[in-house]
Amino acid sequence: MARPFLYHIHDSDLFDGKADFESIEKKVPINQSPNPKKLLESKKFYSLKRDLAALRKKGAAKNICDASVTEIGKSLKGRELLAIKLGRNPDHKVLFVGCHHAREWISVELPYYLAEYLIENFDDNPTDDKGRRIKHLLVNREIWIVPMLNADGHTRTHEEDRLWRPNLRELVFDVATKIEVAKNKKRTITVAPGTYTGVDINRNYPTKTWGQETYRPGSDRRATSRDPAEGGSNSIFCGVSLDSSDPAAGPDVEPEPRALTDLMQAQKFKACMSFHSFSQEYIMPNEVKSDPFLQDHADGVKELLGRAEKELNKHYKVSRSEEFLYTTTGDQMDMYAEISPKRPTYTPELRPDQGAPDLTIFSGLPEAEIEPCFKENLRSMLSMINVAPFAEKAKRVTATASDSAPVAQVVGNSWKVFLDWKA
Numbered sequence: 565m566a567r568p569f570l571y572h573i574h575d576s577d578l579f580d581g582k583a584d585f586e587s588i589e590k591k592v593p594i595n596q597s598p599n600p601k602k603l604l605e606s607k608k609f610y611s612l613k614r615d616l617a618a619l620r621k622k623g624a625a626k627n628i629c630d631a632s633v634t635e636i637g638k639s640l641k642g643r644e645l646l647a648i649k650l651g652r653n654p655d656h657k658v659l660f661v662g663c664h665h666a667r668e669w670i671s672v673e674l675p676y677y678l679a680e681y682l683i684e685n686f687d688d689n690p691t692d693d694k695g696r697r698i699k700h701l702l703v704n705r706e707i708w709i710v711p712m713l714n715a716d717g718h719t720r721t722h723e724e725d726r727l728w729r730p731n732l733r734e735l736v737f738d739v740a741t742k743i744e745v746a747k748n749k750k751r752t753i754t755v756a757p758g759t760y761t762g763v764d765i766n767r768n769y770p771t772k773t774w775g776q777e778t779y780r781p782g783s784d785r786r787a788t789s790r791d792p793a794e795g796g797s798n799s800i801f802c803g804v805s806l807d808s809s810d811p812a813a814g815p816d817v818e819p820e821p822r823a824l825t826d827l828m829q830a831q832k833f834k835a836c837m838s839f840h841s842f843s844q845e846y847i848m849p850n851e852v853k854s855d856p857f858l859q860d861h862a863d864g865v866k867e868l869l870g871r872a873e874k875e876l877n878k879h880y881k882v883s884r885s886e887e888f889l890y891t892t893t894g895d896q897m898d899m900y901a902e903i904s905p906k907r908p909t910y911t912p913e914l915r916p917d918q919g920a921p922d923l924t925i926f927s928g929l930p931e932a933e934i935e936p937c938f939k940e941n942l943r944s945m946l947s948m949i950n951v952a953p954f955a956e957k958a959k960r961v962t963a964t965a966s967d968s969a970p971v972a973q974v975v976g977n978s979w980k981v982f983l984d985w986k987a
């Protein structure tokens with residue numbers, strides 16, 4: 565790509581009169597939250613809205629983009645939840661999502677640059693193996709990409725609070741209010757009168773476990789909370805219940821997870837990735853453990869990430885959600901798994917790793933790391949597109965000792981073709 569890799573913002577008037585794919589310079593708060601001093605630094609950005617519009621045009625000219633799909637709904641504050649739809653075969657649909665958490669800027673860029681990469685590298689008359697493979701993916705799959713689900717929160721991160729995480733929901737409690745938490749650890753929360761801002765939209769999906777609070781292992785520190793006072797910049801607040809008198813009532817779902825849930829229900833995706841940062845870890849549902857098809861694919865993803873590690877020196881772990889730092893409820897991956905059970909899905913936590921100094925976490929990851937981060941995850945993203953039509957075949961029993969368990973080799977071809985991939 566000729567132009568530099570930069571971060572995207574949703575859009576701004578500053579782009580008026582600029583050419584396609586041109587950047588602007590904008591003052592943004594530094595990586596400090598909350599930011600009472602309004603310390604500012606100047607950074608270059610692209611417009612997600614305008615870059616996607618330009619990409620749709622390019623993709624439509626190659627007959628691999630449905631330019632009529634521009635968004636999947638609106639945010640709480642009315643911003644478009646931007647989308648791009650690629651590929652020619654609606655029988656095998658794949659979903660990529662970025663930016664549930666506003667401050668995780670890098671999570672916008674992987675799905676965005678994937679769309680750009682596929683369109684730029686598509687050729688209806690390919691001349692090499694790479695071109696033939698890209699053509700195969702776009703002719704035989706349908707790929708939905710939603711790079712910035714939390715459009716409101718993301719806007720706040722470059723306008724006033726660089727480390728803002730949830731959406732911008734404001735809840736006003738006029739009187740002290742009790743919330744009974746019935747599931748998991750029981751407790752009664754008393755919400756003091758006041759205004760509380762920010763639902764964690766990755767805790768707010770109407771899953772079977774929504775509303776169950778979770779804790780970091782061996783501590784009283786919550787990772788999912790029913791308490792609006794645990795909203796704000798670092799929100800882990802899962803939103804309010806539809807009916808506070810009914811312990812089984814689901815959440816009042818925010819517009820952003822509502823739009824994505826509706827999309828997942830309508831499209832029945834066969835594979836899905838939702839990006840976050842940080843810690844360099846691919847999280848999978850716990851059901852992988854009992855499903856040879858999913859386990860086999862996960863082993864493949866591990867190998868693909870290992871191959872990338874040889875080039876870019878970044879190690880990624882692949883683990884089940886119960887093995888991650890903490891568990892959550894009401895998250896997108898669980899929602900996907902309920903809608904499309906037994907299909908591959910990952911929540912990649914991108915750069916940096918756990919030991920990174922504070923200034924490089926979340927939105928502070930330097931622009932120079934966007935491209936290598938994209939490249940080290942490209943093989944696994946392509947394998948997710950490829951795996952859509954694959955399913956567990958009749959298990960082949962490997963003839964070894966008579967008492968050994970059957971070995972399922974089910975999805976090898978879905979990922980092995982990308983081992984030697986050159987970006």
Ligand SMILES: [Zn+2]
Binds near residue numbers: 665668839840841
């Ligand atoms: Zn996140």
